[in-house]
Amino acid sequence: MASLLIRRKVSSLGVFHTLNGLEGNMKPFDLRCEMKLGPLFGVSNKIRQYSNSSATTKFDFTDLTSPHTWYPKARRKRRKVILHMGPTNSGKTYNALKRLESSPSGIYCGPLRLLAWEVSKRLNKAKVPCDLITGQEREEVDGAKHKSVTVEMADVTSDYGCAVIDEIQMLGCKTRGFSFTRALLGIAADELHLCGDAAAVPLIQEILKVTGDHVEFQCYERLSPLVPLKVPLGPFKNIRTGDCIVTFSRREIYKLKRDIENGGKHLCSVVYGSLPPETRTRQATMFNDASSEFDVLVASDAIGMGLNLNISRIIFSTMTKFDGTEMRELTIPEVKQIAGRAGRYGSKFPVGEVTCMDAEDLPLLQSSLNCPSPTLESAGLFPTFDLMFMYSRLHPKSGIYQILEHFVENAKLSANYFIANCEEMMKVAAVLDELPLGLHDKYLFCISPVDMNDEISSQGLTQFAENYARKGIVRLREIFTPGTLKVPKSPAALKELESIHKVLDLYVWLSFRLEESFPDRKLASSQKAICSLLIEEFLERLGWQNPRPNKLRLQSGSRSLLSQNMRQYL
C-alpha cells in the first residue's frame, strides 16, 4: 500500500465483496439536521436541564413507540401526502419532480447519489436552482431554494413547499430503512410526494394515521413494455449494443467485461457499489452517450433503483447474491427493480427485454416478474442522538457499544416498526470505546461512511479517531502521502485504490462535520478525484487489451484527456 501510512500491518485483502447496490456514503443520517439545537452538535440546554433533572429517572428512553412526536416542525403542519405508486418505469418520479419544480421551495430525497445528481442536474437545467447535498458533497447554487439530497441528508428542520421521497419502499430496508422513516415522519413540507412500489402502501397508511396528514393516491402503469425473453443469452457473441449484464461480485464484473471485450465488438462501462460515486456517474454517462464506444454495461444492483439508463436488455448472469452473510436468491422486488432498467420510456430503446445467461434461471426470472412484491410489514427505526444522550446520563459508565446494544435489545416499538440493524455501527463502537472521546464524537464516527469489512477503510477510521482523540486535529498528511497514487496494474491494486478512496472519502465526510479538526478537505477531495481518475484509467486500459486498432486510437485520445484532467489536481 503505497499511499496510506496505516500503522498496523494490513494483511492481504481477500475479503469477498458484496455489491449490494448501496451507496458507500449511505450511512445513517446526518445528525446536524436534528442538531441545530446547540453548539456541540445540538445537545441543547433544554435537554441538558432535562437530563440532569430527576425526570430522567422516570422516563423510559427506549420507548420508541411514538416516533412521529420526534419531529414537532412537521407535526405543526397538516401535510398533503401524495403516494405515487406503480411499477418501474411508470413515471412516478417524473410526475413528483414536476410538482417539485413548480414549487417555490423543495427537497428531493433519493436512495442513490446518482439519483440525487440526476435530479439536481435536471432542476438546474430547467432553471430551478438546486443544491446537491450528499454525505460528502455540497454543491451549492446561488439563490437555490431547492435541494437534491441522499435520503440520509434529508433536512427535517426547515420548511419546504414540496418534498419528494423516492423509492419509499426502502423504508423496509434493514440497514437504511430508518433514514426513509425519518424523512417520511420528519420533513416539514406542505406537500410530500412519495414514489415507490405499491407494496409499501398499507404500511405508509398505517404510519401516517397518527400524523394527521392528508393522504392521496396516484396509481401508475408502465409507460413502455418490458418483455421477458423465453431463451437465455447463449454465447457472448449474442451480446449487442444496449445490453446490461448484471452480476453481484466485483470479480465477476471484471471477468465479464474482459470476456465481452475480448470478442472485439464491444467496450463495457462498469458500475458497482464500491466504485467511487463520481466514477460510477462517469461510467453510466459514457454508456448513456450514443457517441461513446462504451455500448455495453456490466453492473451490479447499484443500477437497480430509479435510474434512467439507455438499456435495451437486462441479462442476469446469476439469480443469487451474497448478502453479507449467505448466498441467497434475489428477492422479487430486487428482480423487478433491476429488470425495470430496460427500455426506459423516452430512451433509445422503447421496448425493454430481460433474460438470463443460464437457461436454468429463466423460471425464477419469469415468476419474480409476474408476482406482486410482498407487502411491507414494518419500517426501520433508530433512536435519535438526543435519546441516546439522555440514556447515557443515567448510565455514565456505559460506552457507546453498550448503549447501542441496550437500545437494540430493549427498544419498545409499535407494530409498524423494527429497530435498524446496526451491526456495522457496533463494530465501530467497539473500537471507539477504547478512546477518550465524548458520546457525541463517538456517535459521529459510528455513523460515518466507513466500511468495516474493508481492512484499509476500517483502519483509516481507527487512525482518524485515535489522532482526533489524542490531538484534536487530524492532518491528512499524517496518514497519506499525496503524489504516490498510481494507475493500478492488477485487480488487487484496483481494489486497494478503491479502499484508499474510501478513506479519503471518510476524511471529507468528517471534515464537513468537524471542520476545525479535519482541516484538509481540499487536499482529500483532490486526492479522491485523482483516485477515481486512476481507477477510470485502469478501466479504460482493460478496454485497450481489445485487439481493435480503431478503438485503440480512440482510447489513447481519451487517455490524454484523462491525463490533462489529472494535471489540474496534481
Ligand SMILES: Nc1ncnc2c1ncn2[C@@H]1O[C@H](COP(=O)(O)OP(=O)(O)OP(=O)(O)O)[C@@H](O)[C@H]1O
Ligand atoms: N409524461 C412524461 N413525458 C415525458 N417523459 C416521461 C413522462 N413520464 C415519464 N417520463 C420519462 O420516462 C422515464 C421513466 O420515468 P420515471 O423515472 O418517472 O419512472 P419511475 O416510475 O419513477 O420508475 P422507477 O420505479 O424505475 O423509479 C424517465 O426518463 C422519465 O423522464
Ligand SMILES: [Mg+2]
Ligand atoms: Mg423513480
